[in-house]
Amino acid sequence: MSADANPAERPATLPTQPAGAWLDAVRWDADGLVPVIAQEQGSGDVLMFAWMNREALALTAELGRAVYYSRSRQRLWRKGEESGHVQQVHEIRLDCDQDVVLLKVTQLGHEPGIACHTGRHACFFQRLEGQGAEAQWQTVEPVLKDPETIYNR
């Protein structure tokens, strides 16, 4: 019997909720999100951290490029949609507790790759220096491209 034969037996899934046991296996948080780490395939550098909802993860797998969920804008965020700095996705991994995703990516759109909105290679450019209460976050990575020229093209 096809799914259309008896509408009452159709899955209760909304049209925007992509199907897949692999998506059900993810332990989404109370907001329906999962934290995501993007790691550069070639260098091993941790580029950035973001969030995905079910639709973003399904799209990422389907398109082979990173699609996140922006909590501030409350909508899908196709990485690179404004900057051109698209992330090509080689692998999608899930952790032991099924509640964190790791992407292995190539950062496209600039050489070397720019993942951060500040125009830097990666978002983790502040390093703690010093000891105790006097320690300070120091910026230790260069800006590769002026963000003004990235976002106001």
Add this chain to the structure above:
Amino acid sequence: MSADANPAERPATLPTQPAGAWLDAVRWDADGLVPVIAQEQGSGDVLMFAWMNREALALTAELGRAVYYSRSRQRLWRKGEESGHVQQVHEIRLDCDQDVVLLKVTQLGHEPGIACHTGRHACFFQRLEGQGAEAQWQTVEPVLKDPETIYNR
């Protein structure tokens, strides 16, 4: 005037709240936590993902070993306290939005290092294989040590 001269002028900080502008700079979430990525210094492998509160981050910096905050147990979790798989911390980094921490660590206690409670090197041992709704998470990394022998010594 010393801080003891006039008790009324003492900082209102609780004894368990370590001081430091660098700790104030972190954008703690509504639960007072920040997500933390632990990356192996030598290999670049992303080992695990966890959370820290202010005390955990201060202790991590002070001790040079990773101290997380366990959300399930609601207490500090000195990584390796049961397993012996301590993480020596070489660098503490903060991201562009000041709300994610990256640790560069050496995973001690076993060779090769075991960060995951399943006895594997890293927590991200499940890789998505296949396409569309039929895709599946496949375990692609070996168990290096039986968890029974890690936690019931």
